[in-house]
Amino acid sequence: MLTFDKLLLLAADWDDVAISNTPNCVVFVHNQTFLVIRPMKAALDVKFYSASPLTGLTPYKSLIYSGRYANHFRISKLEDITPIMIRYIRESYELL
Numbered sequence: 001m002l003t004f005d006k007l008l009l010l011a012a013d014w015d016d017v018a019i020s021n022t023p024n025c026v027v028f029v030h031n032q033t034f035l036v037i038r039p040m041k042a043a044l045d046v047k048f049y050s051a052s053p054l055t056g057l058t059p060y061k062s063l064i065y066s067g068r069y070a071n072h073f074r075i076s077k078l079e080d081i082t083p084i085m086i087r088y089i090r091e092s093y094e095l096l
Helices: 002-012 083-095
Strands: 018-021 026-030 032-039 044-050 061-065 068-075
Touching (some): 002 032, 002 044, 044 083, 068 083
Antiparallel strands (some): 026 032, 044 068
């Protein structure tokens, strides 16, 4: 899936990122987990964290977890990965 490949290449280029897989998802870690990609039948469930509610993006689901927002997005095509989303994923990397 090209969407997964784009997210993988994006995060793998950042310093000190460990990538591991579980039976249900792929986890990206920099000190703590900052990005989780869970494959679904027709889309990817992408979760990343933020210190405050997101502006410019509407998450599928957003929960407060340990004082941070866990934002879930359903991505089904390459165009769903916008520059704003990439910026927020980078902020999640820097936050954790």
